[in-house]
Amino acid sequence: MNPHDAFRAEVEENIDGLAGDADLQALSRVWIREATPYKWTYNFSWFGRPAIQLPNDAWALQELVWSIRPDLIIETGIAHGGSLIYSASLLALLDLCDATEQGEMLDPRKPKRKVLGIDIDIRSHNREAIEAHPLFPRIEMIEGSSITSETISKVKDIASGYKRILVCLDSNHTHDHVLAELEAYAPLVTPGSYCIVFDTLVEDMPERLSADRPWGPGNSPKSAVHAFLKSNASFEIDSRIDKKLLITVAPDGFLKRIA
Template identity: 60%
Template sequence: MNPIEQFQQEKKQRIAAYVGDRQWHNLSTEWLTTAFANQYVYNFAWLGRPIIQCPIDMVALQEIVWEVKPDLIIETGIAHGGSLIMSASLLALLDLCEAVENHTLLDPAQPKRRVLGIDIDIRAHNRVEIEKHPLANRIHMIEGSSIAEGVITQVHAFAKNYQRILVCLDSMHTHDHVLAELNAYALLVSVGSYCVVFDTIVEDLPPDSFPDRPWDKGNNPKTAVCEFLETHDEFMVDKEIEHKLLITLAPNGYLKRMKADKDV
């Protein structure tokens, strides 16, 4: 066995061993409970813009982007724009690597890969910072509810120009809203790519962990994912990702599209 294959096999063995370690899993949930109570995920930025995300999930998303090599990343939820900037930077690196590999010139003014962000309220100060960022020409934003018919129509029209699509859902975290987003956008995901549903961790945290929010245990992204998967066997939960991460805001939320059409 060559060293690269051996390394990958050892990694798989390590990850498989994590699955049965309930003490470690319980510690991870306890850590996340404390992290949310102390607004830990508000402490980070990507290339200068705040990103409300767990750094470990950020690494996982980087791995997915490199594996899938999407032409378009669709994101619901913009906030300060850090996630859009992160996605844009990863796509820029893909374009650069592709140009180097193919010995072609790269025109930064005409990016091949793009990011589409949707938010019901893109605050003026955040829009200004996003639009003046060096990666802004890779980013297109739509203001409006991600589940409004007009917005869904715009997103689908935009997506027609791209072959490999990755979707990240991170806006309103109630069951009904996330389920509507899944029904609206998940089928845009190309085979082999992912629909990443963030904050499914809400279901695993103590009740009333978010007293000022409409979501809670029993009404959150994880419950929406569960209902969605009941009728969409095109997707499977990539459990290996969360087994590897152990600390993640998206347990059961890394949905990989395995085939083009669901079985009827």
């Protein structure tokens, strides 16, 4: 076995161990439970914009983007725009790698890959900051509910021009809303790519942590994921991702399209 394969095999053994350590997995949930009241995810930004994500989840997305090499990432939920900027930077690096491999010059004014963000309310100060960012040429935004027929139609029209698509769902976290998003956007995911459903962790947290929200245990992204999978055999949960991350807001939320 060559050194690269040997290292990969060691990593897989490590993940097997993490997945089988119920105490450690539970301890990770306890850590998130205790950090959540302090809004720990607010502490991080990417290229100047607040991202409001756990760093581990951002790292996992980077690994998926490199392996899948999507030319379009669709994101529901924009907030301050940090996630859009993060995804745009990853796609910019993919374009740079492609250009280098092919011996071509990269024109940043004509990006091949793009991020499409959807939000029911893009606040003016956030829109201005996103539009002023150097990576904005890679970003397109739609303001409107992600589950209306009008918005879904716009997204499908844009997606029709791309070959490899990855989807991230991170807007309203109620069961019905996330299930409607899954039914609308999961079919756009190309085989081998992923639909990532964030904040499935809501299902595993105490009700008090979502007392001021319309969602909570039993009415969460995770309950929507499980309902979706009952009638959609084209996707399966890639549980090895959240098991290796330990600290993640998306347990059972990394859905791989297998057909």
